[in-house]
Amino acid sequence: MQATAQAHPNIAFIKYWGDQDPELRIPVNGSLSMNLDCLYSRTTVEFDQELDKDELLIGGQRPDDMAVSRVSRFLNRVRELADFATCARVSSENNFPTGSGIASSASGFAALSLAASFAAGLELDQQALSRLARRGSGSACRSVPGGFVEWLPGNDDDSSYSISVVAHDHWDLRDCIAIASREHKSTGSTSGHNLAGTSPFQAARVADAERRLDLCREAIINRDFQAFAEVVEMDSNLMHAVMMTSQPPLYYWQPATLDVMQSVIEWRSTGIPVCFTIDAGPNVHVITTSESSDGVMEKLEQIPGVLEVMMGEPGREARLIS
Numbered sequence: 333m334q335a336t337a338q339a340h341p342n343i344a345f346i347k348y349w350g351d352q353d354p355e356l357r358i359p360v361n362g363s364l365s366m367n368l369d370c371l372y373s374r375t376t377v378e379f380d381q382e383l384d385k386d387e388l389l390i391g392g393q394r395p396d397d398m399a400v401s402r403v404s405r406f407l408n409r410v411r412e413l414a415d416f417a418t419c420a421r422v423s424s425e426n427n428f429p430t431g432s433g434i435a436s437s438a439s440g441f442a443a444l445s446l447a448a449s450f451a452a453g454l455e456l457d458q459q460a461l462s463r464l465a466r467r468g469s470g471s472a473c474r475s476v477p478g479g480f481v482e483w484l485p486g487n488d489d490d491s492s493y494s495i496s497v498v499a500h501d502h503w504d505l506r507d508c509i510a511i512a513s514r515e516h517k518s519t520g521s522t523s524g525h526n527l528a529g530t531s532p533f534q535a536a537r538v539a540d541a542e543r544r545l546d547l548c549r550e551a552i553i554n555r556d557f558q559a560f561a562e563v564v565e566m567d568s569n570l571m572h573a574v575m576m577t578s579q580p581p582l583y584y585w586q587p588a589t590l591d592v593m594q595s596v597i598e599w600r601s602t603g604i605p606v607c608f609t610i611d612a613g614p615n616v617h618v619i620t621t622s623e624s625s626d627g628v629m630e631k632l633e634q635i636p637g638v639l640e641v642m643m644g645e646p647g648r649e650a651r652l653i654s
């Protein structure tokens with residue numbers, strides 16, 4: 333009745349923004365991401381007859397009631413599948429600081445899905461596990477398979493899950509994460525997804541998503557950095573255009589965010605393989621090749637307003653530790 337699992341966060345190259353079904357987290361468009369190897373969540377789940385409610389610790393601390401009830405609702409789904417009612421003790425650690433601006437919901441719910449389903453005696457294949465993780469956090473379904481991962485949007489619970497496009501060792505990319513702020517974001521992605529439809533740009537973003545997915549998938553398969561850079565930056569800008577034109581508008585950028593974006597464009601014009609992508613926060617994920625990563629890290633550290641730079645490489649699938 334106890335298991336521990338580890339999963340990596342992922343950075344989306346083609347973004348998920350907006351749901352067809354917010355309850356089931358069926359997205360309006362497919363998305364594509366890369367798992368980040370050096371960052372991880374490690375989660376232990378123990379179902380215990382003695383408990384009268386679920387208990388949750390994150391980094392040794394009890395989180396707020398909202399986080400506890402989100403995890404409890406997720407565990408209800410596991411209990412439903414396993415056909416029992418036992419409460420669980422859940423303990424999760426991230427090797428990256430929770431306040432660092434790096435989202436832990438993808439790695440957290442991917443690790444929780446694997447640990448909880450195994451502890452409950454369910455033997456789920458990768459597709460079923462990805463579908464389960466999706467119920468906790470949409471992007472978590474992309475942290476279940478390894479390497480470069482595509483979320484097939486589908487239109488119901490059965491058809492919405494992620495698959496690995498190519499393994500982690502297919503392309504030696506690096507994600508240099510420039511931290512522009514350590515503040516907690518004011519509007520989390522869950523409420524952000526609900527606002528997406530209020531932007532007049534969302535329909536255009538979604539209508540063109542399959543074309544961008546095709547371009548990005550091909551660029552990754554062919555290791556074509558120039559084609560990759562163009563579509564990744566375009567997709568990030570489209571999502572932020574939707575965010576900024578939602579009602580109410582969402583502005584995630586800080587001045588340092590824009591400084592990094594402009595520097596990256598300038599570096600690329602000098603021949604360095606580098607591009608940016610930004611999630612629902614101010615930090616910039618600067619994607620480059622392993623050969624160029626030391627130089628890019630050095631340059632990023634010199635930009636005033638960049639507090640810290642972390643580096644990730646393509647990561648594997650979610651896996652059991654014990």
Ligand code: DP6
Binds near residue numbers: 363435470523
């Ligand atoms: C901007 O998966 O965090 O990072 O399902 O509400 O947990 P919830 O949303 P989440 O949304 C991710 C949004 C994004 C883009 C992406 O990762 O595709």
